[in-house]
Amino acid sequence: MSLTLHLNYASPFCRTVVFVTKQLDIQFREVVIDLVAKQQLKPEFLKLNPRHLVPVLVDESNGLVISESRAIVRYLCNKYAADSPLYPRNPVIRALVDEVLDFDLGTLAPALKAIRATKFFGGGTPTDQQLKTLNDNLRVLDEKVAKNGGYAATGHLTIADLSIATQLLTVEEDDLKDFPNVKHWYSETLAKELGTVYREINGKGSEAVKQRLDRIRGK
Structure with a gap:
């Protein structure tokens, strides 16, 4: 191996x-x-x-x-x-996938990280500015999913979907109520397409996050 x-x-x-x-x-x-x-x-x-x-x-x-x-x-x-098809050779489709990956890297991921750092590891409440930044980015993602046939970059599953979806594990369902396309994509489309693997890896993620937080907090 x-x-x-x-x-x-x-x-x-x-x-x-x-x-x-x-x-x-x-x-x-x-x-x-x-x-x-x-x-x-x-x-x-x-x-x-x-x-x-x-x-x-x-x-x-x-x-x-x-x-x-x-x-x-x-x-x-x-x-x-x-x-x-996860990362198509077609230069147009690949450019769209890369665009979403760069959007994730540059703005969405930092916004989500700021919320996680404050809420989970800092034990505090996210600031109004942090929430606004996250919501602004989720709104962009919501529009992309609506435009791209229910997926983040193009009309089928790509690495862009997987890169973003893993970061939403610690986002409360209620936080997505204003972003119906993202909510459906995350909780239904990806869950259906990835099946048991989706539940298995998300389950490992949830347990690992819990264990890490418990150890940090001395539980």
Whole structure:
């Protein structure tokens, strides 16, 4: 087995990579990094990623070490499934997928991260500005899903959908009430399309987040 994925299921970005491996039937060796125990700061991990973040993929077949979930899933699609609809070769459709991935990276993910950091890890209440920023981004996503046939980038499942969906795990259902297209896409379309894998990986994510929070809070 030439691929090793260093991950923690509490990280939505790690779950994105796992979703893609499941969709493409790619086998890998899993190394769970205990973030609370600071395993990401150990010298052997810092050699892989000096920024001490997961996920990190190591491809022993060619010596590649790569971090950043969006780069990882692009690499997996390009190497193992170049004709997969998850990341289509068609330059127009690929550009649309890349656009949504960049929207996620640049604005949506930071907005969601700010809410998680305040609400879950800081034990506080998100500020009005944080909520406004998140809602502004969810509104953009809602419009994209409506425009693109019920998906984030184009009329079928792509890595853009998987990249964003994993981050919504800690968003309360009520927080999506003003974004009906996002709510239907997240709770029904993806759940139906991904089936048991959706429940399995989300379940691992929910449990990992709970365990991490309990340990941080000393429970």
